[in-house]
Amino acid sequence: MSRVCMVTGAGQGVGRAVALSLSASGHRVALVARGTERLESVAAELPGPALVVPADVTDAAALDAAFAAVEGEWGPVEVLVSNAGSGTAAPLVDTTDEQWQQALELNLTAPFRCMRRALPSMVEARWGRVVVIASVVAKRGESQVSAYSASKHGVLGLVRAAAAEVARSGVTVNAVCPGxxxxxxxxxxxxxxxxxxxxxxxxxxxxxxxxxxxxxxVTPDEVAQAVDLCVGSAAINGQGINVDGGAVQS
Incomplete structure (x- = not known):
């Protein structure tokens, strides 16, 4: 069955790979990122229907407008892949307030807002899939990336809490944790x-x-395969699936 999918950070890397995989599986894919040109390039690669939705996911109003655009064109988002993210490397004592806040806004607050916007229609429909692209540093600390690690630890906690809330509704919430x-x-x-x-x-x-x-x-396609697993299974819920070649065993 074809589903309405939204992938954030879809202009390159893992987001592009996830969008290609979802489209190859017969789904409609809305591509969200700041750069229109990159999104249009990815859209041209997809074998199925694509919707280009330029938006800064750290802007609450822009993110809401992106959801509204998808809903107006195709209906409610049924599969949300919150992939947009980035990190800055610096020793903890040299990490600025601005760098700290940027990490939290993009890697934690944006996925929270995406979930808050997408879950009501999923719960009402009694079907939905949310997948957040986290990181193996959601499960271990790593030198030089304190802000990134803290934000990814936080988003894994968000995933687990959301999964517990919707577990009986037909909706699943998971994280994929690449190396x-x-x-x-x-x-x-x-x-x-x-x-x-x-x-x-x-x-x-x-x-x-x-x-x-x-x-x-790890290749982007290998991360996309883990996303496909989460989308395809109704029994995988509240998990942080490691895709790291065995670096973190859990």
Missing amino acids: YVDTPMTDTTVEAIAQRTGRSLEDARQVLARRQPIGRL
């Missing part, structure tokens, strides 16, 4: 490591690859 994924976001991390340590970009990338037992970066 280092081969995306533009990781490219930024690689550049930061290279600048901080004097390593080459390739050496810095290998540092991240070696943090995962499989010895390589």
